[in-house]
Amino acid sequence: MAVYTDINEVDLKAFLAQYEAGELLSYKGIAEGVENSNFLLHTSKFPLILTLYEKRVEKSDLPFFLGLMHHLSERGLNCPLPLPRKDGELLGELSGRPAALISFLEGMWLRKPEAQHCREVGAALAKMHIAGEGFELTRPNALSLEGWQVLWAKSEARADEVEEGLEAEIGAELDFLSIHWPKDLPAGVIHADLFPDNVFFLGDTLSGLIDFYFACNDLLVYDLSICLNSWCFEKDGAYNITKGKAMIEGYQSVRPLSAAEIEALPILCRGSALRFFLTRLYDWLTTPAGALVVKKDPLEYLKKLRFHRAVTNASEYGLIA
């Protein structure tokens, strides 16, 4: 649940006067996103999301995120579109925070996605990769090999509190990935966090992708590996190959994978499982008990990591050559 900053209607009206947004009718803090404060606004023109960027987001990254949403929307991707101010700027300020007004996407995220939805997500991800071409700004992936080392250095000493032997296991995994991580695959703008709560559906039709606040430049197929991790495992930890097959087929229906990308898929899945394991482990060890944010279990991603370590080639994910 995320409303870290309250706003008053006087400041909000002054903020809205900088936009062609109509008359303000109501605003409600909404329980969405964990990094920022979000409000759903009704105006005489249309519903809007107002986002106040809190400290965990680097202000210098905001032009990348907002510019990317604008770029992708212009190329026909269904994603939130930042509303420009009358002076053309996408970013404003409210209650001492950087703030933006963004179009409201109707749709719901699926608590229980099925294979047909995974297919749509795969296709939408590939469309996003293609739509991202030509975007002039870049942002390195802060949560790739180097970032993992930094996170690990902060958690390593206490890792065995979570499970005995973890310090050795993860240390070895990081060494392996450093050596074998692929470099010469197609790269571009990736979403980097396309979990089920960031994909909206109306009925069974995908209606949009949201939350681009981890987007960055990296290997495109790495983004697919994140989706396999976040969409295609069941609650009991089992990989669902039917979902995986649908996800990969959906992706390839829009953007076929090269032989090198297919070959790299297992190691990329190991990397993305490790990435979410490491951020969850860090939060697990550092978030005080009783804090506002729900702690996510790092062991879920440890199990996934171990599954991928045993995969010898991409056919085990459902990929048919």
Added chain:
Amino acid sequence: MAVYTDINEVDLKAFLAQYEAGELLSYKGIAEGVENSNFLLHTSKFPLILTLYEKRVEKSDLPFFLGLMHHLSERGLNCPLPLPRKDGELLGELSGRPAALISFLEGMWLRKPEAQHCREVGAALAKMHIAGEGFELTRPNALSLEGWQVLWAKSEARADEVEEGLEAEIGAELDFLSIHWPKDLPAGVIHADLFPDNVFFLGDTLSGLIDFYFACNDLLVYDLSICLNSWCFEKDGAYNITKGKAMIEGYQSVRPLSAAEIEALPILCRGSALRFFLTRLYDWLTTPAGALVVKKDPLEYLKKLRFHRAVTNASEYGLIA
């Protein structure tokens, strides 16, 4: 911030099928109310509030609350209107909780209300008192003299932790109020919690009253004393007589007070200040550090209580005879 229960779209769609509510387009958990889980729904017909009643609300009280909103709406008061199911029931069930769909009121609550707004609130409160006539259900006020004794018994022993001498001071106050509390004043349905966050405005015009989950039967002028406490003091603790005068004039423009009601106003203000002091004191002493709910300072209402104790007649609130 209040979303205690998450809901999935499958259960929600089955729930909505019991109503004539249109097609579901989106739902967002909103940070509003502290007792229940609230969601803002967009459907193809209209926006709605979905409330899931959590444990702190007695299920047996729900027909009173929902029936009252229906009764008041029918009599022209701007307040949320429960949408009946196709079978006529106002109350349903979702995710194992009693649940209701309620019309969405546009408007915003004022973080910095002024005297003109207090005048409107006074008038709206009196309109609510008149509109409440003829409502056939009743609910005793659980937070009057008897309830205060129960709360106090749970906090008394630790009261001096908050301020030295508090145990003696509040004990004496309760004794005084038990002896002098008025009995023969006009009674009816009162809101009992009409704080600024429960009154919506569009511009400077009052657009509606919300949150009837403390409503009950009690002395009508006691409700006015709650509003004087919650609207007419400044942040520094000073009583703002301009606001008080406007509030009382607004009330009397719709429902003039009797001489007996006017005479009782100071003691009723003491009682309502004590009521909010006691619930806040109890929460202060029992809510664990770092819990989801923001703890409100009980001393704010102790200061108000002491102010009222020094008041000799209602003219000190701005009432002109």
